Amino acid sequence: MLITILANITVATIILTLLAFAISVMIKQGKEESCASCSTKKRSACKGCQFADKCH
Amino acid sequence: MHMTMDELTVGQTGAVKAINAPKQLKRRLMDMGFTKGVGVEVVKMAPMGDPMEVTVRGYHLCLRKAEASVIELR
Amino acid sequence: MQTLALIGNPNCGKTTLFNLLTGTSAYVGNWPGVTVEKKEGMTNGHRILDLPGIYSLSPYSPEEKLSRRYILDEQPDLIIDVIDATNLERSLYLTNQLAELGRPLLLVLNMEDLLEKEGITIDAKRLSQMTGAPVVQISASKGTGIEALQAQIEKSLSEKKLPLCPLFSNFVERYISEIIGDDYLHQIPKGRQMRWAAIKLIEADELFLSSMPAPPPAFKTYIEKARKELEAHFEDDPEAIIIDQRYKVAEHIAKDCQIKKKTKKGFEFDSIATHRFAAIPLFLAIMAGVFYLSIGLVGGYTTPLLEELFAFLGEQVHLIADRFGVFPLLSGILADGIIAGVGAVLTFVPQLFVLFLLLSILEDCGYMARIAFIMDRMMRTLGLSGKSIIPLVIGTGCTVPAIMSSRTIEHQKQRELTVIVTPFIPCGAKMPVFALMLTYFFPGKWFIAPMIYLLGIVAVVVTGLLARALDRHKETNAFILELPRYQLPSPRNTWLQTRERTLGFIQKAGTIILLSSVIIYLLSSYSFTLQAVDAEQSMLAMLGKLIAPIFAPLGFGFWQASVALLTGIAAKESIVSTLSVTIGTANLGALFTSDSALSYMTFILLSSPCIAAISAMFKELGSKRKLLYAVLWQTGFAYLAALLVRLIVLLTL
Numbered sequence: 070m071l072i073t074i075l076a077n078i079t080v081a082t083i084i085l086t087l088l089a090f091a092i093s094v095m096i097k098q099g100k101e102e103s104c105a106s107c108s109t110k111k112r113s114a115c116k117g118c119q120f121a122d123k124c125h
Numbered sequence: 126m127h128m129t130m131d132e133l134t135v136g137q138t139g140a141v142k143a144i145n146a147p148k149q150l151k152r153r154l155m156d157m158g159f160t161k162g163v164g165v166e167v168v169k170m171a172p173m174g175d176p177m178e179v180t181v182r183g184y185h186l187c188l189r190k191a192e193a194s195v196i197e198l199r
Numbered sequence: 200m201q202t203l204a205l206i207g208n209p210n211c212g213k214t215t216l217f218n219l220l221t222g223t224s225a226y227v228g229n230w231p232g233v234t235v236e237k238k239e240g241m242t243n244g245h246r247i248l249d250l251p252g253i254y255s256l257s258p259y260s261p262e263e264k265l266s267r268r269y270i271l272d273e274q275p276d277l278i279i280d281v282i283d284a285t286n287l288e289r290s291l292y293l294t295n296q297l298a299e300l301g302r303p304l305l306l307v308l309n310m311e312d313l314l315e316k317e318g319i320t321i322d323a324k325r326l327s328q329m330t331g332a333p334v335v336q337i338s339a340s341k342g343t344g345i346e347a348l349q350a351q352i353e354k355s356l357s358e359k360k361l362p363l364c365p366l367f368s369n370f371v372e373r374y375i376s377e378i379i380g381d382d383y384l385h386q387i388p389k390g391r392q393m394r395w396a397a398i399k400l401i402e403a404d405e406l407f408l409s410s411m412p413a414p415p416p417a418f419k420t421y422i423e424k425a426r427k428e429l430e431a432h433f434e435d436d437p438e439a440i441i442i443d444q445r446y447k448v449a450e451h452i453a454k455d456c457q458i459k460k461k462t463k464k465g466f467e468f469d470s471i472a473t474h475r476f477a478a479i480p481l482f483l484a485i486m487a488g489v490f491y492l493s494i495g496l497v498g499g500y501t502t503p504l505l506e507e508l509f510a511f512l513g514e515q516v517h518l519i520a521d522r523f524g525v526f527p528l529l530s531g532i533l534a535d536g537i538i539a540g541v542g543a544v545l546t547f548v549p550q551l552f553v554l555f556l557l558l559s560i561l562e563d564c565g566y567m568a569r570i571a572f573i574m575d576r577m578m579r580t581l582g583l584s585g586k587s588i589i590p591l592v593i594g595t596g597c598t599v600p601a602i603m604s605s606r607t608i609e610h611q612k613q614r615e616l617t618v619i620v621t622p623f624i625p626c627g628a629k630m631p632v633f634a635l636m637l638t639y640f641f642p643g644k645w646f647i648a649p650m651i652y653l654l655g656i657v658a659v660v661v662t663g664l665l666a667r668a669l670d671r672h673k674e675t676n677a678f679i680l681e682l683p684r685y686q687l688p689s690p691r692n693t694w695l696q697t698r699e700r701t702l703g704f705i706q707k708a709g710t711i712i713l714l715s716s717v718i719i720y721l722l723s724s725y726s727f728t729l730q731a732v733d734a735e736q737s738m739l740a741m742l743g744k745l746i747a748p749i750f751a752p753l754g755f756g757f758w759q760a761s762v763a764l765l766t767g768i769a770a771k772e773s774i775v776s777t778l779s780v781t782i783g784t785a786n787l788g789a790l791f792t793s794d795s796a797l798s799y800m801t802f803i804l805l806s807s808p809c810i811a812a813i814s815a816m817f818k819e820l821g822s823k824r825k826l827l828y829a830v831l832w833q834t835g836f837a838y839l840a841a842l843l844v845r846l847i848v849l850l851t852l
Binding site: 172175 | 474476572679682
C-alpha cells in the first residue's frame, strides 16, 4: 500500500513540476515580450533585420 | 553624349555627369557615391536583364534599370 | 555612466563588434514612435548603443533621422564609427558628417584581416591626423585588436577630444563663414554646432529648419541668394553640391591614406551566383541541398530512432506505473499526454537544428543579397520586391524572424504583401505533422515533400498576381542594394543563432505543447460530468464536434482533426502532439484517408500561422484591420486550396 501511495505521489509530483515549469516560463516570456518562436530576447541573434543591418 | 547608366552594357564604363531624379532618389544615389565625375563600371546583368550590378568607388552595388536611367553619363 | 554610440555603413561588421563588446548583456528594444530596432548593451561599465547601419545622415529615411536625432539630442559621450577598411572612401562620407556633429569621435577600421588579400594598405596614423580622430584597426570576425579598441575607448572618453571638421572648397566656405557670423544661428537648439547648422541652412535641410524659428527676412534673403549663387557656380542644387564637397574630402583623405595594389582576382563565387543562366538553378539547388541535408539526411536517420525512443518510454511508464498501482489518470497524463505529445515534437529537434544551422550560414555569408538581386525581376511581376525572397527563404525555418526581415523592404505595399505571403512557406513547426502524414500514407513517395514547398510557392505567386491585378497605382520604390563581400560567417554568431532558434523550439515543446498535451489528454478522457469515458464521448469531442462539420467537405470532418487545428494556433507543433494524444500516431488511418491527409496538410500549410507569427504580422502591418484581412485571406485561401487538392486527388487516384 505504501509503495502505491509513494508511486502515485511521485508521478503526480513529476507532472506538477513539469506543468509548473512550463507555466512559469510562459509567464516570464509574456513579461519579457520575447519572441515565442525564438524564445529569447537577450542577445537576440534571431533578429530578422540582422543580415541587412538595416531595419525599416 | 547624352547617355544614361541603364544604357551601358556589361564591361562598359562611364563617368557620372548628372542625376536627373526627384530629390529623395537623387539624394539616395548620391549618398551611395554617385557624384559628379565618379567612374562607374557595369559588372553584369541579373538573369532577366534587370537589375544591373555596377561598381562605384570600389564597391559593388545593384540597382534597377529604372534607377540607373536617371544617372546621366559623360 | 557614459554612453557610446556605434555607427557605420551597413555590412561593415558593426553588429559583430557590438556582440563582441556587449557579451550577453545586449537586448533589443524599440525607439519610441518608429519601427526601428533599438539595440543596447553594456560594455566595460558603459552603456553602448548599436545605431542602424546607414550610409548618410540625410533627413529622409527613418534610420538616418533617428541616428541624427539621437546623436544631437542624447549627446552620447563617444561616437564609434565602424569603417569597412576595404571600403574607406565611401565610409569616410559618413565619417565626415559625423565629425560635424560636435561629439568625440573614434574611428574603427574593421576587417583588417582582409586588407592584405585585397592589396590595400592604410596609413592609420595619417588617417588619424587628417580626421582629428583616433584610429584603431581591428577584425571583429577574427577578434583581433579588441583590447586595443577598449583601451582607446577609455582614453577617448577621458580626453573628450573633438574631431576636425572637413573643409570644403573656398567658394563654399565663404558662405558658411558668413552664415555663422549672423545672429540667427545663436538660436540653434542645444548640442548643435554652428558650422553644422550653417551647412544645413545651405542644404535647406527640412529636419533642421523645422527645429528653428523662422529666420528674419533679411537673413532669409541672404540664404536664398547664397543658394542661388552656389547653384549657378556649380551647376547643381545646393544639397547636391554639399554632398559632392563631402565626397571630395573623402576622396582626398582616402587618396592620402591608402594605397591600393592591383591584385589578381581569384575565383569569385559571383561568377556563378549571379550568372545569367546559372544563378537561378544554383539558388534552387542550394535550397534543395539545405532541405535534403536537414530533413532528408539527418531527419531520415534520427526521426525513426526518436519515435521509437518515446514510444518505448511511454510503454515503460505504463508498465512501471501499473506494477505499483499508480492511478490510471496519473500514468495516463504522463505517458499518453506528456510523453506522447511532447515526444512527437521533440523527435524533430535534430533535423531542425541542422536546418537552422544551414539557414543561419546562408543568412550571414552574404548570399542573400545575391538572391534578392537575381530574383528581383521575377518578384516584381508578383507585386513584390527582390528583397521579398529573403523572408520567404528564412520562413522555411521559422516564420517569425522571416516576417521581421521584411522590414528591409521600403515600399509599404510590397512590404505588407510580403508579410502576408511569407506564412505560406512551410516553417519548421509544420514539419512534424507533414512528416507524420507522409510516412503514414505515402511511404517511399519522397517527391510529395518538395511538392508541399511548391504548393506554398504557388500560394505566394497567386496571391501576388492577384494583389498586383487589383492594385491601381502600381508605383514601385527604388531598389538599390549593396552586394557585400562574401564571408564565412563567424562560427560564434552562427552557433549562437542556431542554438537560440533550436532552444526556442525545444522550449516551446516544454511549455506550450506540454500544457496543451495535458489539457487535451484530460479533456479527451472525461465527459462533462467528469466520468472517465471513451474519447468519443469526452468533453473535447463534444466541443470539437461543434466545429468539425466545417471541414467535412475537406474530408477531415471528425473532431480530432479540428481540435488539433485549434491547438495549432498556439504553436503549429501542437497539431502533431494533439493528434498523437487523441488518435495515436499508429491509428491515423482509422480516420484519415490519403486524400483527406493531403487536404489536411494543405490546410495546415496555408492557413494562418501560429500566434507568435500573427503578432509579428500585426507589428509589421500596423493595423488590426489589415491583420484581419491577412488572416481571412490566408485561412480562406487555405480552405479552397485544400478542397481543390482533395478533388484532384480523388479524381486522379
